[in-house]
Amino acid sequence: MSGARVEVVGLSAAHGRSRVLDDVRLDVGPGGWTAVIGPNGSGKTTLLRAVLGAHPHGGQVRVDGVPTTAVPRRERARTLAYAPQRPVVPEGVSTAEYVGLGRTPHRALLAAPRPADRQVVADVMARLELTGLADRAVATLSGGEQQRAVLARALAQQPRVLLLDEPTSALDLGHAQQVLDLVDRLRRQDGLTVLSTLHDLTLAGQYADRLALLSGGRVVAEGTPAQVLTAEALAGHYGARAQVVTGPHGPAVLPLRAPGHDRG
Amino acid sequence: MTAAPAPRLLAAAPARPRRRTALVLSGAAVALVLSALAGVWVGALPLPPGAVLATLADRALSPLGVDVPGGLEGTGAAVLLQLRLPRVALAALVGAGLAVSGAAYQGVFRNPLADPYLLGAAAGAGLGATLVIAHVPATPLGPVGLVPLAAFAGALLGVGAALLLGTAAGGSHSATLLLAGVAVASFLAAAQTLVQQQNTDDLRAVYGWLLGQLGRAQWSDVVLVLPYLGAACLVLLLCGRALDVLAVGDDEARSLGVHPGRLRLLVVVAASLATASAVAVSGLIGFVGLVVPHVVRRLVGGSHARVLPVSLLAGGAFLVLADLVARVALAPAELPIGVVTAFVGAPFFAGLLWAGARRR
Numbered sequence: 001m002s003g004a005r006v007e008v009v010g011l012s013a014a015h016g017r018s019r020v021l022d023d024v025r026l027d028v029g030p031g032g033w034t035a036v037i038g039p040n041g042s043g044k045t046t047l048l049r050a051v052l053g054a055h056p057h058g059g060q061v062r063v064d065g066v067p068t069t070a071v072p073r074r075e076r077a078r079t080l081a082y083a084p085q086r087p088v089v090p091e092g093v094s095t096a097e098y099v100g101l102g103r104t105p106h107r108a109l110l111a112a113p114r115p116a117d118r119q120v121v122a123d124v125m126a127r128l129e130l131t132g133l134a135d136r137a138v139a140t141l142s143g144g145e146q147q148r149a150v151l152a153r154a155l156a157q158q159p160r161v162l163l164l165d166e167p168t169s170a171l172d173l174g175h176a177q178q179v180l181d182l183v184d185r186l187r188r189q190d191g192l193t194v195l196s197t198l199h200d201l202t203l204a205g206q207y208a209d210r211l212a213l214l215s216g217g218r219v220v221a222e223g224t225p226a227q228v229l230t231a232e233a234l235a236g237h238y239g240a241r242a243q244v245v246t247g248p249h250g251p252a253v254l255p256l257r258a259p260g261h262d263r264g
Numbered sequence: 265m266t267a268a269p270a271p272r273l274l275a276a277a278p279a280r281p282r283r284r285t286a287l288v289l290s291g292a293a294v295a296l297v298l299s300a301l302a303g304v305w306v307g308a309l310p311l312p313p314g315a316v317l318a319t320l321a322d323r324a325l326s327p328l329g330v331d332v333p334g335g336l337e338g339t340g341a342a343v344l345l346q347l348r349l350p351r352v353a354l355a356a357l358v359g360a361g362l363a364v365s366g367a368a369y370q371g372v373f374r375n376p377l378a379d380p381y382l383l384g385a386a387a388g389a390g391l392g393a394t395l396v397i398a399h400v401p402a403t404p405l406g407p408v409g410l411v412p413l414a415a416f417a418g419a420l421l422g423v424g425a426a427l428l429l430g431t432a433a434g435g436s437h438s439a440t441l442l443l444a445g446v447a448v449a450s451f452l453a454a455a456q457t458l459v460q461q462q463n464t465d466d467l468r469a470v471y472g473w474l475l476g477q478l479g480r481a482q483w484s485d486v487v488l489v490l491p492y493l494g495a496a497c498l499v500l501l502l503c504g505r506a507l508d509v510l511a512v513g514d515d516e517a518r519s520l521g522v523h524p525g526r527l528r529l530l531v532v533v534a535a536s537l538a539t540a541s542a543v544a545v546s547g548l549i550g551f552v553g554l555v556v557p558h559v560v561r562r563l564v565g566g567s568h569a570r571v572l573p574v575s576l577l578a579g580g581a582f583l584v585l586a587d588l589v590a591r592v593a594l595a596p597a598e599l600p601i602g603v604v605t606a607f608v609g610a611p612f613f614a615g616l617l618w619a620g621a622r623r624r
Contacts, residue, residue: 049515082519088512093567
C-alpha cells in the first residue's frame with residue numbers, strides 16, 4: 001500500500017453564515033507529511049473535516065487526481081483514514097474490537113470479521129505495541145494508549161492517506177513525541193501520506209516535511225518548516241513574540257516574554 | 265480524549281471473549297424457554313406439568329403425524345392453548361421487542377437513559393388509545409379493536425413528528441432529534457391529559473391501558489404484531505455491527521464508510537415500529553426497554569453485535585416472568601404488568617448500580 005497525492009483546490013467552507021475557509025489550496029505529495037498550523041479558530045479542524053468529506057464545502061479534494069466526491073463512501077474509507085482531535089471512546093468495548101472497527105470498509109456491513117480481518121488487526125496491534133492490551137476495555141486505557149488505539153484503528157483501514165486532527169493534544173511532551181515518532185515511522189515504512197493539524201509549532205517544525213499556515217481561513221504561507229516558521233509570521237498571524245531557533249531536524253519555536261518586565 | 269457519554273449508567277463489562285457471549289446467549293435462551301414453561305404451567309387453574317408438556321408436544325408434532333398421549337382435554341386444554349399460551353407468546357414478543365428497541369435507542373443516541381418511549385411513541389400511543397376509549401362508544405376489545413390500531417397509529421405519528429421536526433431543525437444530529445422527541449412527547453402527553461380530564465368516566469379504562477396489560481391476549485394479537493415486530497427486530501439485529509461503528513462518533517463512522525444519518529434513521533424507524541407494535545397490543549409497559557439492555561451490557565460488554573441478540577432473549581424472558589408475577593401475586597386479581605416490571609425491575613436495577621459502584 002503506497003501513499004497517494006492529496007490535492008485541495010479552491011476549498012471553501014462555512015459554519016452557518018460565517019465563512020471559515022476561503023479558497024484553500026494544498027498539495028501533499030505521495031508519502032509526504034504536511035502539518036496545518038494556525039492560530040485558534042483559523043479553521044484547521046474544519047479543513048481536515050472537509051477533506052474527509054464530513055463538512056460541507058465548495059471546491060475540490062482530489063486523491064491521485066480523482067475527486068473524492070466521485071468515489072463511493074466505502075471506497076473512500078479504504079483510502080482516507082481519520083483520527084479526530086477528541087475520539088469518542090465507546091464503553092465496554094475491548095481494544096481489539098475497537099481496532100477491528102477499522103476493517104469496516106473492507107467487508108460487507110452486516111458481515112462478521114473474517115480471519116483475514118483478524119490478521120490485519122493483530123498485525124497492526126503488534127506494530128503499535130497494543131497486543132498486551134487487546135482484551136482491556138479501550139475506555140480504561142491511558143491517554144497515550146488510547147491515542148495509539150485510535151491510530152491502530154485508522155491503520156487497520158489500510159489507508160493510503162492519514163488525516164490526523166491534533167494527534168498530540170491530549171498528551172504530555174514525552175507521549176506526544178512517541179506518537180509523532182510512530183506516525184513518522186509508519187509513513188516511511190508504508191509510504192503513507194499524512195495530513196495533520198498540529199498546534200504545537202515546534203513539534204510541527206520537527207516532524208512534518210511541509211507546513212501550511214492557515215490564518216483567517218486562508219493559507220497565508222506554505223513551504224518547508226524553515227520557510228514558514230519565521231518570527232515575522234508568528235508575530236503577524238499569532239500575535240506572538242517568539243524566537244525561531246534552528247535545530248538539527250528543523251526549526252524550534254521559543255516563546256519570549258514581552259520586554260520591560262524585570263523579575264527583580 | 266473524551267470517553268463517550270455512551271451507555272454507561274452501569275459500568276459495562278470489559279472485553280469478554282466470544283465464548284462468554286455464546287454462554288450468555290444460550291443462558292438467555294434457556295431462561296426464555298423455562299420462563300415460558302412456567303408461564304403456561306402456573307395459574308388459577310392448576311395444570312399438571314406432565315400433561316402440559318404432553319399437550320405441547322402433541323400440538324407441535326401433530327403436523328408430522330405423531331400422536332403424543334397423555335395430553336390435557338376439555339377445559340384444561342382450552343386454558344392452556346387459548347389463554348396461557350397466547351399470553352406467554354405475546355409477553356415474550358413484547359418483551360423482546362421493547363428490550364431490543366431500548367438497546368438500539370440507547371446506542372443510536374449514545375445515551376444510557378434512552379428507552380423505546382423516548383421519541384414520542386408512548387405519548388402518541390397514549391393519546392391515540394385515550395381518544396378511542398373516550399370517544400368511540402362500546403369499543404370492541406377484540407384483536408382488531410380500535411384501541412390497538414389507534415395506539416399503533418399514535419405511536420408512529422408521534423415518532424414521525426419527532427423525526428420531521430428534528431430533521432428540519434438540525435439534520436440528523438442525535439441531540440436535535442432527542443430534543444424534538446421531548447417537544448413532541450410533551451405536547452402529545454398534554455393533549456392526552458386534556459382528553460382524559462374531559463372524559464373522567466373513562467379514567468379507569470385509560471389508566472388500565474396506560475399501565476400495560478396482557479390479560480386479554482389472544483392468538484389474533486400475536487398474529488397481528490408478529491410481522492411488524494419480527495421484521496423490525498430482524499433489521500435491528502442486523503444493524504448491530506453498524507451501531508458499533510456509530511458508537512465512535514459521527515465523523516469517525518463516516519470515515520469508516522458508514523452514513524451516520526441514514527443509519528440513525530433506519531434504526532429509529534425500525535425500533536419505533538417494534539415499539540408501536542408492542543404498545544398496540546400491551547399498552548405502556550415501562551422499564552423493560554431501559555433496564556434489560558443495561559443488565560445485558562454488564563454481562564457481555566458494550567458491543568451492539570452482542571447486546572442486541574442477548575437483549576432480545578432476555579427481554580422476552582423478563583416480561584414472561586413479570587406477567588407471571590402479575591397473575592399470581594394478588595390472585596385472583598391481576599396486577600398491571602407495568603407496575604410489576606417497575607416493582608421488580610427498579611430494586612434489581614438499583615442493586616446492580618450499587619454493586620457496580622462498589623466494584624469500581
